[in-house]
Amino acid sequence: MSFYGASDLDAMLAEFGVPVVLGSQTVDGILDISDVGDAGELITKQASVLVKTGALKNLKEGASLDVDGKSYLVTGTDQLGDGATTQVFLGPV
Amino acid sequence: MPPIEAQENLIVDVILPVLQGIGTPPTNWLTAPTVVYGIPGDSIEPDTLFLAPLTCVFNSEDDELDGSGFRGSATRVHFALWAAAKDVRTAFNLLADGRRALWAASASLQAVAEYGADWIDSIEIDLERSRAGFVLALMKFHASPVVSRTA
Helix, strand or coil, rough: CCCCHHHHHHHHHHHCCCCEEEEEEEEEEEEEEEEEECCCCCCEEEEEEEEEEECCCCCCCCCCCEECCCCEEEEEEEECCCEEEEEEEEEEC | CCCCCCHHHHHHHHHHHHHHCCCCCCCCCCCCEEEEEEECCEEEEEHHHCCCCCCEEEEEEEECCCEEEEEEEEEEEEEEEEEEECCCCHHHHHHHHHHHHHHCCCCHHCCCCCCCCCEEEEEEEEEEHHCCCCCCCEEEECCCCCCCCCC
């Protein structure tokens, strides 16, 4: 399946991305680490990485992923917008 | 007469050391958490999850009603115990240890909260953070001190 403007994604990921490794596959992805929670609650860190949808075979919850040299456990995936990109949520190994 | 410390603070002075003793012998605890009073300003790193912070915070205060609905001269001082863990099972174990610690403090707490202590109001699980590899569990409880009428 192809997405409108998908060809621009490669340039964007190459410019801003970091290496994302799943098994023997390596792609570029954009790493985000943000704080989750409201004032008066425990605030926790949420890491995620944005990759092209379908770029990584067997990407699913429970998979081990190396992002920019650090190991994570995939805790879920969300296909975003028109579906061209997937946000991969990351937890500690 | 020396000034009397606020009742809320007196209660915290009793329960905090007991909670901070979770994980230490001779009691066989399920967990060995880091215990912090108040909500930390900084966010918790996933890499430090194994520490399973347990947080105690003062929530609010209201009038105590007796069984017939009349307002008494006791208040309810509410607290929340936050437990952060990597999984639901560990989060529940943290709260179980917290509960045991509070029960163990009952006698001491009675001295500053005459109308009873450690009543569990609710237990909630926040699964919103599960994608960050966290489970947050929240146990709300209260103690009921008599309002001081000393001028």
